[in-house]
Amino acid sequence: MRSSDLMQRVAGTAPRPREERRPAPGSPPGMRLTTGRVPAREAAAVVVALALVSLALPIRWAAQSGWDAVHALARPAPPAAERDVGSALGGLLNGPLLTAARTIPRDATFSVRVSFDPPIPPAYTEAAIGLFRYWLLPRRFTDDAHAADWIITFHHPTSTLGVRIARIVRLGRYTDAVEVAH
Secondary structure, rough: OOHHHHHHHHOOOOOOOOHOOOOOOOOOOOOOOOOOOOOHHOOOOHHHHHHHHHHHHHHHHHHHHHHHHHEEEEEEEOOOHHHHOOHHHOOOOOOHHHHHHHHOOOEEEEEEEEEEOOOHHHHHHHHHHHHHHHHHHOOOEOOHHHHOOEEEEEOOOHHHOOOOOEEEEEEEOOOEEEEEEO
């Protein structure tokens, strides 16, 4: 310590080190006072940096979105029949729906039977009936398998339908169209 600093401390005119400063009256105990101020140049630099980051992120997101759109447009489109079917059930029924529409005559009545053999999540079996009903329009749907001209089986064995079978057309994996012999 220099002698001039020592003399100022003895006289009580020297600034106290941080540890010795007393908190302002009314401040919570243990709170330290800081007398330093942030220089204007540093504050301006922080503000400019934050502004640049807030501008750069949306620009990056927009650029990434544009890049993804270009890649999506550059990919070959799926065939028209597949676009019509869509990706219902992850494409599980795309083939069976198209084959059923080609196989079952437009003036026929049909019924759909679903089961869990082999096991399949219930969401698939519930959706299968609605998808076939919609996709096979203008064919008429009936809940009565004995009154139908065709029965579509989805994860359902054809031997348990209880009708006389004229022919079985394989629509896809675990999916058949059964023509009923009247």
